[in-house]
Amino acid sequence: MPSIHFNRIVNLSHPIHPDIALWPNDPPxxxxxxxxxxxxxxxxxxxSMGEHSATHMNAPNSFDAGAMGIDGYTAESLVRPAVVVDLASxxxxxxxxxxxxxxxxxxxxxxxxxxEGCVVLFHTGWQSRWADPQRFIQVDAHGPHFPGVGAATSRFLLEQRAIAGIGIDTHGVDPGQETTFASNRGVLQRGGIILECLAQLDQLPATGCTLVIGVLRLEAGSGSPASVLAFVP
Incomplete structure (x- = not known):
């Protein structure tokens, strides 16, 4: 029978309040x-808030009208092993x-x-900017600016490593200047997990963690604020 062995639990979600960083034109x-x-x-x-605000999980119908909503994820799919790729430096x-x-x-x-079957978490160091929305999203005339996962990289992880999903401490798994949302689309087309605006990734080891992802089961929701806990061995 599956079991989780841990020594401590790390909360990977930011507190929600009216002054959090928001995607341009998202509701307050x-x-x-x-x-x-x-x-x-x-x-x-x-x-009230947007479905893709604060620490959140996206759903396949974010980009495909006929796809599954956030309420379609099974309980089992929301408990996943994770690895952490630390790129902050x-x-x-x-x-x-x-x-x-x-x-x-x-x-x-x-x-x-x-x-196989893990969620790959990317610690870019951007979590340290969360309290300063302007520095976190860095919007200018060309749109947002923040690090993200290139399309070729997400495709490699999906096709060559058979991962279950991607998480990151920025406001999007795609780079801020990426307008096609290729990494989001690639993962979600497979019914995978996309986690954005994660916190405290610097508190996790490179391997061995188990994620437990709590979402609001919004009917046909395009995403949900998420309570993400990491069980650390």
Whole structure:
């Protein structure tokens, strides 16, 4: 019977509040008090936000109208082994860094072949910019600027390593200047996992973690804010 062995648990999700970094033109995060202790005897808020805001998971119907929504992922598919490719020192402040196959090969030389069925998490160092939305997304006349996974790299991981998905600490697994969303599309066409705006990836080892991904089962949702926990051996 499958089991998870761990010594500690790391929360990979950022707290949600109205001032978080948002994709250009996405709806704001809004909290509204609906009931108060003083007036109603209990405290209750409503909230609204985009399906792809904060730490979140995308669904296949993000790019394909006939595809599965976020509510279609099975419970089993949301518990996955993970590896962490730490590129923070290599990326530095290079906001248009494209993660290449050579980055994967370099990681495998140190840690061995990426196993089938895992989620590959990319630590670019961008998580440290989360509190400063302008530096996190860096939008100018040419659009957003942040590191991401090149199309050839995601294709290599899917076809040659049979991974289950990709996660990253930026606002998109695709580079900010990538307008076709090739890495997103490639993973989601296979019903895989896409995690974006992850936190605390620097707290994880290169191998051995298990992810438990909690999503809101929004009917036909194109994605959902996610509570992502890493069980560290």
């Amino acid at each position: 995060v809004v909290f509204k008090t609906e009931a108060s202790l003083e007036k109603d005897g209990y405290h209750l808020r409503s909230f 290599r990326v530095g402040d290079e906001s248009d860094y494209i993660i290449g196959i050579q980055d994967i090969e370099r990681w495998e030389q140190a840690h061995g072949r990426i196993p």
